[in-house]
Amino acid sequence: MSETDKYYIERCLDGHPDDFRHIVRRYQAVLLAHLAGKLGSRDKAEEAAQESLVRAYFNMNKLNRPGSFFSWLLGIADRVAKENQRKEMLHRQREAIRSFSQEAASPELSQDYGLEAAIAELPESYRRVVLLRYYGGRSCSEVAEQLDMPLGTVTKTLSRAYATLRKSLQQPSETESYEVQK
C-alpha cells in the first residue's frame, strides 16, 4: 500500500489493471469528499467518484507526469461534477417546464456536506492539502512529500485554508444570502 502513485500507474499501464485497486483505495475518500462538496449528496458523490476513477483509468496513458496523478484526478472529478450539475440543471429545467412552474427549485445542499462544499470552494492549492490531510489520511509530512513542498508551506497552507473555511462556514450559503437580499 505504500508504493507511490507512479508505481501503480506504471503497473496498470504495464498490463496489470488489477493494481488500479490500490489507487482506488488511496483516493476514494478524497474524491467522495470533494464531490460531495460539489454535488451535495452522498449518492451523487459516489456515482461521480466511480465515474472519475473509471475515466482516470482509461486515460492514464495521457498522464504525462504520473507523480501529479492526484491533481489530475481532481481535475477529472471537477469535470465529472460539472457535467452532472449541467445534466441536473437541464433536468430541472425540463421538470419546471413540464409543471408550468416559474420557479425552478435550486438544488438543496444537504447540511451534512456544508464542510465539503466549503472545501470545494477553496483555491486549488489549499484544497489539495486539506483533502489529502483529512480525507486521504495523510500526515503533514506525507502531504509535503506528495505535493513536493516544504513542511512549513503545508502548515501555512492549512492555516490559511482553515481561516477561509471558517469564514465561509460562518456565512450563510450563497443562495440563501441572495434570497435575503431580495
Place this chain on the structure above:
Amino acid sequence: MNCAECKEILVAYLEGLLAEPQKHAVTDHLKDCHSCQAEVKQLTNLRERLVSNGRAAAQSDLENEVLNRIVREQNVRLKAANKAGAALKLRRIIMKSSITRIAVAAAVLVVAALGVHYMMGPSVTFADVVKPILNARTLILDMIVGDEETGTVIHDIIVDQRIRRVISTQQHLVNIIDTENAKMCSLHTEGKIAVYSDIQGSLQEGTRDLVAFLREIITDVQDNPGFKAKELGEKEIDGQKVVGFSANGFTIWADAETALPVRIEVQSPLSAVFKNFQFNVPVEELESLVSMDVPDGYTEQKKVFDMTTSTEQDLVECLRIWAELLLDGNFPEAIGMTKIMSQLPQIEAKLAESVVSAEEGTQKGMTLGKGMLFVMGLKDHHYAGSGVKVGEADKAIFWYRPEDSENWRVIYGDLSVKDVTPENLPK
C-alpha cells in the same frame, strides 16, 4: 511571543510539528492569552469536524464497483475496437480454415481472447471452476459464434487430442481432427465419403482443443500468485444457480455448488458462447466417434488435400466457381468468408446438382475455401466484381499487391491475370 507570532505557528503546534523550545513558547503564551485560546478552540473544532468527516468518507468502499465498471467498460471498448481494428485478425483466423473447415477457427478465437487477467472469487474459486476442464479427458460442448439465437453452432466432442466437430449449417459433414498429427478426416455422411486433409502449421495450432486452451488459463493464473479475485456474483441460468468470474473479454459462469462450468462467454475477438458442457463422459463411449479410420461403408477419397497453402490460382478458381456455379455467370456483389459461411447450404446444394463425382465436389468446395484463404492473407486488395459477368475481359474484378512487390496483380472478368503498375490501376 506575541499573538501574531503565536497564530503563525499554531497549526504546526496543533499538528505536533514544533521543536521543544517553540512548543514551550506557544504553551506559555496560551496560558495568559484568551484570544489565542479562543483561536485554538475554534481551530480544534474545525479540525475535529474535518477528521470526523474524513473518517465517514473513508467508510465507503468503491473498489469493487470501480473495478467492475472498468471491466465492463473495457469489454465495450474491446468490442468496438474489434469491429474495426481486429477485423484483420479475425479475417486471418477465419481464413485459416476452408469452406469445410470453418469450425477450426473456434479454438483460435478463444485463445486470442485470453491472456489478459483471470480473477478468482472467494467461495467457488476460479481454480475450482476450471479444474473440471483441466482434469477432464473428455469434454462435450456447444460453441455458438455470433448471436446466440441465430449464430452458427459448433458441436464438439473432445477426447484427449482429438475432436469430433459438427457445424449446424452442415449437419451431414463430420470433421474429425487429430490435433496431434495435424490431420483431419471429413466424413460426408450422405455421400459416404471420407476425405483426409493435412492441417499443419497455424491450422493445427488453431485447432488445439479446448482442454489444452483451458490448461493455459490455469498456468497463467498459477504464474500470477498476486492475482486477485473478481467475482460477478450469482444468478440463475435455466434454473441453475451459477456464479460468475470475469476477465477482460472473457466470462465463465459455473454451477454455484459443483463448480462445473455452465457457460463461457467470449467477447473478443468474436462474440461467442460455450454451453451445454458434459464433462468426463467415459472415454470408451466416445472413442469410436473420434476414430480417424475410414468407417464401414465409406469410400476413401484417394487424394489427400493440402490445406496449408493457397495461391492466386485458388482465388481465380474460387471466383470462377462462385460466379458460374452459384450466380449464373455473374460475379458476386462482395466476397469474403462470412459471405460464404452464410451461403453454405446453398453452395452445397448447387455443388450436389452440378458435379459429377464426389471428388470433384470436394475439390470445388476446397477451392472456394482456399481462394478466400488466399484473399485473407493479402494486405492490399480490392474487389470490384459486382455487376461484372464472367468473360468481360475489359473489366477488372480484383486486384492485390503481392508482398515485396511494387506492381499489382489484377484479375479481369475473363479470369485472366496481369501485372499492373500502380499508376495504371483501375480506378
